[in-house]
Amino acid sequence: MTCFMCKGKNVEDTTTFMCDLGNCIVIIKNVPCFRCTQCGEISYSDEVSKNIQKIIEKLRKSITDIAVTDYKLAA
């Protein structure tokens, strides 16, 4: 797998995903990702992106300001 920005080498890693929904913020810890060793660009697999969307949809109904969750627990 190569970086779509610079074609550098991607390695598996985990990151903290943060999403500002306007009136609230969702933070998901320990999200599996690919990190480019050259430019540091982070990308997610299709499965992980779908799970992130699902987690956000679930959380946005119940939070008012900020939600912090763990990918392993929420996915």
Ligand SMILES: [Zn+2]
């Ligand atoms: Zn790159």
